[in-house]
Amino acid sequence: MSAATTSVPADARPVDRPLTANRLPKWAPAAIAAGSIALGCGIGLVGGLESKLQWGLISAILFLGISYGLAAQVEGRRQAKDRFATSLVWVAFILAVIPLLALITYTVQQGAEVVDSYFLTHSMKGVRYSGPGGGIYHALIGTMQQVLLATLMAAPIGLLTAVYLVEYGRGTLAKAVTFFVDVMTGVPSIVAGLFILSLWNIALGFSYSGFSGSLALAILMMPVVVRSTEEMLKLVPNELREASYALGVPKWKTILRIVLPTAIGGITTGVMLAVARITGETAPVMMLVFGADIINTNPFEGPQQSLPMYIWQQYAMVNNDFGYARAWGAALVLIAFVMALNLIARGIARWRSPKGGH
Amino acid sequence: MTSNTPAAPRGRERRKRDSRVGDKIFMNLSRGSGILLLVIMAAIAGFLTWRAGIALTKNEGNFLTTFEWTPDAPKPVFGIAVLAFGTIVSAAIAMAIAVPVAIGIALFISHYAPRRIAQPFAYLVDLLAAVPSIIYGLWGALFLVPHLYGLTSWLDEYLGWTYIFDQSKVGTAPRTLFTVGILLAIMILPIITAVSREVFRQVPRMHEEAALALGATRWEMIRTSVLPFGRPGIISASMLGLGRALGETIAVAVVLSANNSLSLHLLDPGGGTFAQNIALKFSEAQPFGRDALMASGLVLFVITLLVNGAARLIVARRKEYSGANA
Numbered sequence: 001m002s003a004a005t006t007s008v009p010a011d012a013r014p015v016d017r018p019l020t021a022n023r024l025p026k027w028a029p030a031a032i033a034a035g036s037i038a039l040g041c042g043i044g045l046v047g048g049l050e051s052k053l054q055w056g057l058i059s060a061i062l063f064l065g066i067s068y069g070l071a072a073q074v075e076g077r078r079q080a081k082d083r084f085a086t087s088l089v090w091v092a093f094i095l096a097v098i099p100l101l102a103l104i105t106y107t108v109q110q111g112a113e114v115v116d117s118y119f120l121t122h123s124m125k126g127v128r129y130s131g132p133g134g135g136i137y138h139a140l141i142g143t144m145q146q147v148l149l150a151t152l153m154a155a156p157i158g159l160l161t162a163v164y165l166v167e168y169g170r171g172t173l174a175k176a177v178t179f180f181v182d183v184m185t186g187v188p189s190i191v192a193g194l195f196i197l198s199l200w201n202i203a204l205g206f207s208y209s210g211f212s213g214s215l216a217l218a219i220l221m222m223p224v225v226v227r228s229t230e231e232m233l234k235l236v237p238n239e240l241r242e243a244s245y246a247l248g249v250p251k252w253k254t255i256l257r258i259v260l261p262t263a264i265g266g267i268t269t270g271v272m273l274a275v276a277r278i279t280g281e282t283a284p285v286m287m288l289v290f291g292a293d294i295i296n297t298n299p300f301e302g303p304q305q306s307l308p309m310y311i312w313q314q315y316a317m318v319n320n321d322f323g324y325a326r327a328w329g330a331a332l333v334l335i336a337f338v339m340a341l342n343l344i345a346r347g348i349a350r351w352r353s354p355k356g357g358h
Numbered sequence: 359m360t361s362n363t364p365a366a367p368r369g370r371e372r373r374k375r376d377s378r379v380g381d382k383i384f385m386n387l388s389r390g391s392g393i394l395l396l397v398i399m400a401a402i403a404g405f406l407t408w409r410a411g412i413a414l415t416k417n418e419g420n421f422l423t424t425f426e427w428t429p430d431a432p433k434p435v436f437g438i439a440v441l442a443f444g445t446i447v448s449a450a451i452a453m454a455i456a457v458p459v460a461i462g463i464a465l466f467i468s469h470y471a472p473r474r475i476a477q478p479f480a481y482l483v484d485l486l487a488a489v490p491s492i493i494y495g496l497w498g499a500l501f502l503v504p505h506l507y508g509l510t511s512w513l514d515e516y517l518g519w520t521y522i523f524d525q526s527k528v529g530t531a532p533r534t535l536f537t538v539g540i541l542l543a544i545m546i547l548p549i550i551t552a553v554s555r556e557v558f559r560q561v562p563r564m565h566e567e568a569a570l571a572l573g574a575t576r577w578e579m580i581r582t583s584v585l586p587f588g589r590p591g592i593i594s595a596s597m598l599g600l601g602r603a604l605g606e607t608i609a610v611a612v613v614l615s616a617n618n619s620l621s622l623h624l625l626d627p628g629g630g631t632f633a634q635n636i637a638l639k640f641s642e643a644q645p646f647g648r649d650a651l652m653a654s655g656l657v658l659f660v661i662t663l664l665v666n667g668a669a670r671l672i673v674a675r676r677k678e679y680s681g682a683n684a
Contacts, residue, residue: 053509082575089470092462096551097479099544100486103497157391164388177392179670180399186598186666187659188605190633191402194655197648198405219398226395252384273488280490283607283633287640308492308608315496315612324500331493342488346481 024074029067029087036062056098060091104335111332114325120333123305124293129318136330138295142304146210146289147279149299150217155271158225165226166233167255184223192219193284201288208290210299213306216284221274228270232263265348272345276338282308307334402659410653413646421653425618427635429650430643436650438657440620444535444629445658448610449603451539451624452546457596459543460550467551468558469580480555487548495612498541499533503613506532506540510625525625533615536624538631541613542606546599553598557591558584590672597669601662607633632658 040059067087072080119135127134161181165174196216200206236259244254260267290303291313307330314327414421416434424437463483467476510525510532517523565583574582585592616630616638636651643651 053505054512078575078578082577085577085580086470089462089466092459093466093471093479096459096463096544096547097482099502100482100547102501103486103489103494103544106497106501107493157394160388160391161395164385164392168385168388169392173389173392177395179667180396182670183663183666184395184399186601186605186662186669187402188607188633188662190605190607190636191406191655191659191662194636194652195402195405198409198652199401202409202645202648203405219402222395222398250378250381252378252380255384276488280488280492282490282492283637286608286637308490311492311496312608312612315499327496331496334490335493338488338490339485342485346484 022074022076023079024071024083028070029083029090032066032070033063036060036066056095060095063087064091107328107331107335110325110328111330111335114329115332119326119329123295125295127293129323130320132322132325134326136307136310136326136333138292139305139307139310139330140333141295141297142210142289142299142306143279143308145297145299146214146217146285146304146306147275149211149214150221150278151271151275153214154218154221154274155225158222158271158274159229159267161222161226162229162233163255163260165230167251167259181223181226184219185227187220187223188283189216189220189281190283190287192216193287195219196284197287208288208303209301210289210296210304210306213285213289213304214299216288217278217281220281220284221278224274224277225271228273229263229267232266232270233259235266236262265351269345269349272341272348276341276345279338279341280308280334282312285309286312307337403656406652406656406659409649410656413649413653416646417650425620427618427639427650430647434646434650436653438632438654440618441630441632441635441654442657443620444614445604445631445633445661447624447629448535448538448542448631449600451536452542452603453596453600455540455543456546456550456599457592460547460595460599461554461592463547463551464554464558465580465584467555469576469584483548483551483555487552491545491606491609492612494541494545495609498537498609498613502541503532503537506537510534510536514625522622522624524623526623527626530627531615532625533613533627534625535614535629538610538614539624541609542603545606545609546602549602550595550599553595554588554592557588557595561587594669594672597665597672601665601669604665605633605658605662606631607637610634611637 037059039062040055043058044055064084064087068080068084071083075083120140121137122133122135123138124134125138161177165178165181168174169177193216196212196219200212200215201208206212240258240262241254244258245251249257285306286309289306289309291309292303292305296302296304311327311330311334314323314330317323318326413429413436417429417436418433419426419435419437421437423439424435425440427436427440428434429436467480467483471479507529511528513523514525514528518525561584565587566579569579569583570576610631611634614630614634615627616634617628618630619628621628632654636655639647639651
C-alpha cells in the first residue's frame with residue numbers, strides 16, 4: 001500500500017482518459033442501430049413519408065449522428081471519429097447491398113411466376129403482343145448461337161494475344177497491345193455495334209444476321225479474354241518453362257504442352273466470365289440482329305432473336321403487363337444463366353488454379 | 359495473319375539459324391493476333407470517322423451546339439449539346455454516389471467485416487458485377503422509378519431553392535437524369551468495389567501494424583496507411599466505373615424519358631445521353647440518320663478512350679509479381 005510504487009493507480013493518472021475506462025460497451029453499436037431504425041421508422045410514420053427509402057435514409061443519418069455524439073461524450077474525439085468512420089462504412093455497405101439484393105429478389109419473384117416449360121419451349125410466333133402466352137425458345141437459340149460464334153472467334157485470338165504478351169512480348173508493339181487491350185475493355189458496347197454496322201453491313205453490304213451480332217460481341221469479348229489469360233499465364237512459374245527448355249523442347253511446344261495446360265483452369269474461368277459478360281449485351285445485338293418472333297436456327301442469314309433483346313422488346317415495344325411479364329421471365333432465365341456461368345467458372349478457378357511458384 | 363514484322367526482335371539472326379518452323383509459325387500467329395487487336399481498334403476509329411465525316415458535311419446545324427436531332431428531315435439538323443450534357447450529368451451523379459459508397463464497401467470487406475461475412479460478400483459483389491445491364495434497366499423502370507416518387511418530391515419541396523432540385527411539374531414520373539444517375543451508380547458500384555478492394559488488400563501489413571502500434575485508432579490507421587497506398591487504385595477504379603457509366607446504353611434507354619431539351623432541373627424528365635440516343639433513334643433512322651448517329655458514337659468512343667486511357671496511365675500495371683517476364 002505504499003504510495004511510492006512505480007505503478008500509478010488508474011484513478012490517479014494525469015490523463016483523464018485511461019486506456020481501459022470510458023469505453024462504450026460492446027453492444028452499443030447494435031443498440032444505437034436498433035434505436036435509430038426505430039426512431040427513423042417513427043419519424044417516417046409520423047411525418048407520413050410514404051417511401052421506405054426515406055425511412056432508411058433518416059435512420060442511417062440518425063445512426064451516424066448518435067454514434068458520433070455518444071462516443072464523443074463518453075470516449076473522446078479521436079474515438080468518436082473512429083466510431084463515426086466505422087458506422088459510415090457499415091451504412092455504406094448496407095445502403096449498397098439493399099438495392100443489389102432487391103434487384104435479385106425482385107427479378108426472381110417476378111420471373112418465377114412466368115417461367116415454365118411452355119415459356120421455355122415456345123417462340124413468339126403468332127402470339128399477339130397485347131395478349132398472354134408466347135415464350136423465349138427462339139431467343140434462347142439465338143443467344144446460344146451468337147454467343148458460341150463470338151466465343152469461337154474471340155477466344156483463340158484473345159488467347160494467342162495473351163501468349164504473345166506474356167511469352168514473346170517485348171518492346172513497343174507489346175506495350176501498345178497491352179495499352180490498347182486495356183482501353184478496348186472500356187469500349188462501350190453500342191460503339192462496337194456501330195463499328196460492325198459500318199464495316200459489315202454498310203461497307204461490305206451484308207444484311208442483318210445473328211453472325212453480325214456475334215462479330216460485335218467478339219470485339220467486346222476479346223480484351224476480357226486477353227486480360228484474364230494474361231494474368232493466368234503470368235502465374236505459371238518460370239521454373240517450368242526453364243525445365244522444358246533444358247530438355248531441348250522448342251518454345252512453341254513448351255507453351256502448348258507446359259504453359260497452357262498449367263494455366264488451363266484459370267483460362268477457362270476467364271473465358272467463361274467473358275461469355276457471361278457478352279451474353280447480357282443488348283445494344284449491339286439490337287442494332288445488328290434485328291429481332292424476330294419466329295425461330296431462326298441459321299445465324300448467318302436473316303434476323304434472329306436474343307434474350308437481352310427479347311427483354312428490351314417486351315418492355316419497350318410491347319409495353320403492357322403481358323409484355324412486362326414475359327420480360328421478367330426472360331430476365332430470370334438470363335440472370336440464372338449468367339450467374340450459373342459465374343459460379344461454375346469460379347469453381348473451376350478454385351479447383352485448378354496454378355499454385356504460385358515464386 | 360500478318361507475317362511482316364515491323365518490330366523484329368533483336369535476336370532474329372540467331373533464331374533464324376535454329377530455323378524451327380513451329381516456333382516461327384506460332385510466334386507469328388500470336389503476334390498476328392496482337393496486331394489484329396490493334397487493327398480492330400484502329401478500324402473502329404477509322405470507320406466511325408468515315409461515316410461521321412459523311413454525316414457532318416451535310417449537317418445544316420452546328421454539331422456541337424444544336425439541341426435537335428433530326429438528321430432525316432429534308433434539312434438535316436443534328437447536334438450533341440443535349441447528349442453531351444446528359445451524359446456528363448448522369449455520369450457525374452453516378453460517380454458522386456458510387457465512389458464514396460464503393461470505397462466504404464471495399465473497406466468494409468477488406469478491413470471491417472468479420473472474416474466469416476467478408477468472403478461471401480466479396481463473392482456476392484463479384485456476382486452482381488455480372489448482372490446484365492438490361493436487367494438493371496428493367497428493374498430501374500419497373501421497381502426503382504415507382505419507389506423514387508417520394509424522394510424526388512421531398513427533394514423538390516425542401517431543396518427546390520437550389521434550382522437543380524426544382525421540379526417544374528410536381529409529380530411527374532421520375533424518369534429523369536437524376537434517376538438515371540442513381541441507377542448508374544448502382545450499376546457501377548460492384549466494379550469500383552471489386553477493384554478498390556483488391557488494392558486495399560495489397561496494403562503492406564507492416565504499414566497497418568506500424569500505425570496501430572503507434573496508438574492509432576482503426577480509422578486513423580486507414581487514413582494514414584490504407585488510403586494513401588490505395589489512392590491510385592481508387593482513382594483507376596473510379597475511372598473504370600466512369601467509363602462504364604458514360605457508355606451505358608440500354609439501362610438508360612429503358613429508364614429515361616428522353617427529349618431534346620437541355621435543362622439544369624435534374625428532376626424534370628428529358629434530356630438524353632449519347633448511347634441512349636443511338637439505341638432509341640437507330641431503329642427508325644434512314645441511312646443518313648445512321649451516319650449522324652455514328653458521328654455521335656465517335657464522340658462517345660473518343661471520350662471513353664480518353665477516360666480509360668487516363669485510368670490505365672495513372673496505375674501503370676504491376677509486372678514485378680509475375681512469374682514470367684521476370
